[in-house]
Amino acid sequence: IPVDPFDLVIFGGTGDLARRKILPALFRRFSDGQMPEDARIIGAARTKQTAAAWTKWVHEALKEFLPKEELGKTLVKAFLERLDYLAIDAVGEAGWPELKAKMRDDVTQAFYFSVAPSLFGALAERLHSNGIARADARIVVEKPFGRDLASAQALNATLAEHFAETQIYRIDHYLGKETVQNLMAIRFGNVLFEPLWNAQYVDHVQITVAEEVGVGGRGAYYDKSGAMRDMVQNHLMQLLCLTAMEPPNRFEPNAVRDEKLKVIRALDPVASTDIVRGQYVGKSSYLDDVEDPASRTESYIAMKLHVANWRWNGTPFYLRTGKCLKARGSEIVVHFKETPHSIFEEDAGNKANVLSIRLQPNEGIDLRVTIKEPGPGGMRLVDVPLDMSFADALGHDASHVPDAYERLIMDVIRGDQTLFMRGDEVEAAWAWTDPIIEGWKARNDKPVDYETGSTGPEEALMLMHRDGRRWRDLA
Ligand code: NAD
Structure with missing residues (x-):
């Protein structure tokens, strides 16, 4: 069953996790017909590069982490057309107005924080100060969620300044x-x-x-x-x-x-x-x-x-x-x-x-x-x-x-927090x-x-x- 149309922004879109897990999982959901035609995946990271360059990098990642027989030419091409890229500095101002201009009002909004936890606060703050995240936007955060109780409480408090608990998807891929x-x-x-x-x-x-x-x-x-x-x-x-x-x-x-x-x-x-x-x-x-x-x-x-x-x-x-x-x-x-x-x-x-x-x-x-x-x-x-x-x-x-990520990312788009x-x-x-x-x-x-x-x-x-x-x- 296809999910609703969405804009998914992957902060840390040039990182190891994006390459090994997130993007191959998204491709598989696409090839299974679960991702609607007008779904969009926007990579965001510090590296200054064109959308075409990132798309090429994603293609290489798919070839590295998925079996060849899954990578039909037309299918891959159609998936890569869903991709876009923006150079954004989590702790600076560059790229944020461009991101705002790209986001659509009438589709599900999700932001994957595939970056070091020290950047979560900066991302959350800028998503709001730039008027990008809506009240129903979803954010996905990765482990490690803190290194002790005090740091986990601090992370939770930082996220809670900008997002309700119902918007936060803490991944444990198990x-x-x-x-x-x-x-x-x-x-x-x-x-x-x-x-x-x-x-x-x-x-x-x-x-x-x-x-x-x-x-x-x-x-x-x-x-x-x-x-x-x-x-x-x-x-x-x-x-x-x-x-x-x-x-x-x-x-x-x-x-x-x-x-x-x-x-x-x-x-x-x-x-x-x-x-x-x-x-x-x-x-x-x-x-x-x-x-x-x-x-x-x-x-x-x-x-x-x-x-x-x-x-x-x-x-x-x-x-x-x-x-x-x-x-x-x-x-x-x-x-x-x-x-x-x-x-x-x-x-x-x-x-x-x-x-x-x-x-x-x-x-x-x-x-x-x-x-x-x-x-x-x-x-x-x-x-x-x-x-x-x-x-x-x-x-x-x-x-x-x-793969666990396939299920979990689709649950984010569907708005189901049961497995988070x-x-x-x-x-x-x-x-x-x-x-x-x-x-x-x-x-x-x-x-x-x-x-x-x-x-x-x-x-x-x-x-x-x-x-x-x-x-x-x-x-
Ligand atoms: P990585 O170092 O490979 O990538 C980090 C990404 O963050 C890059 O895309 C980089 O451009 C971006 N980035 C760094 N500083 C930035 C800034 N100021 N503004 C914008 N973007 C910035 O890291 P990774 O391995 O992909 O891990 C990402 C997160 O996921 C981390 O929190 C990590 O602990 C967690 N995680 C990773 C794995 C894994 O298998 N790689 C597994 C579990 C959890």
């Missing part, structure tokens, strides 16, 4: 992933799972976001951040919220976000013995990738959390994320309890049910159930997967699973994160080493072992 939305479909669209979705039947939950790559060229940025700020406070926290939240009364923005907020507020403070911080060493070494040879920033974190409410009392949530690990993979895994009593022989082979929701690679959902092993050998049991990988079940190949973070959610997540980071600082906590290409530090394995559990293998 929420745009198909399987993450499927987590909600599975939970709330079936009668099977929700009655079991509590401490009585769930033994524990594991949430993993594992990367094979190191910090690469982002060392300078990453070293000031670390896994806690870069991954846990936002992405893992959002996944935890969707897994643990109560059913919202409707699938609509504030109903969903109210429930997520309650989860964050219900988190117990984490004991230092329930957190493992690591730094990769060996073939490639974190300390070689950053400037400070004595850096104590973590590139890995594992932790055990408790959601202190009726539903989850006694069910731990184990989170882990890290760089330079054995394999790349993100998943939410719900480990159910064993049957309360086994009618089969002790070694018959029945196992507890496990529901895993894979975010990447190969997005899909897999439920392991116990059945009888075929054959006449008595009542032998095996656990088999009820596999709902999208590729097989839904008949399209994995390369056509829409509200200001109070972000602040609550920082309020929970801050004391942990301050604790490390006060103790001058040193991360433990883990070997590049391994599954993470030994200490993280112990975090599970001491509870009689184990991490799922990194595939």
